[in-house]
Amino acid sequence: MNEKDVIENVGRCGKICTFCKDAAFCRGCGSTSAECAKHLTREGCYQYHCSKQKGLAGCWECDDAPCDMDVFSKDNNIRYRAFVRFAKYEGVEELGKCVFQNMIHGIRYGEGKDYDQFDSEEKVVQLLTKHYLSDD
Structure with a gap:
């Protein structure tokens, strides 16, 4: 896995599909075979349907994001x-770069892992940018 793989697998909601627990059988919501747990529910994925209906690549392009x-x-x-x-x-692209840099420095992405220990968006972003553009 390389930085490009991470960048290309950012889901419409900002999730990194490559690291999702469903990645073994789902290629992410940017693919033609989106089969993650959210997509397979009766309601489907709100973020996927909303951004697609608005003609957006992802929620980050929406004025109301995050809703x-x-x-x-x-x-x-x-x-x-x-x-x-x-x-x-x-x-x-910067999001993907940050996640990749953190990954090679041992910061884990995924349910219940390193980014999930915080109670504010600011603290998550501090961790997200920890190794970005640093030499360590």
Whole structure:
């Protein structure tokens, strides 16, 4: 896996599909075979359908992002809100670069892992940018 793989697998909600627990059988919501747990529910994925209906590549292109719907709700993991807000203002490519740099420095992405330990978007972004453009 390289930085390009991470960048190309940022889902519409800002999730890094490559590191998703469903990645073994799902190639992400940018593919023609989106089969993650959210897509397979009766309701499907709100972020996927909303951004697609608006003709957006992802939620980061939406003026209302992050909204309070589905994975961006206050009851959900704050990582989603932080990542999509970061992508909105810094770019989806920068998001992928940060996640990749952190990964090679041992910061883990995924449910219940390093980005999920915080209670604010600001703290998630601090971790996200920890190794970005650094020499260590």
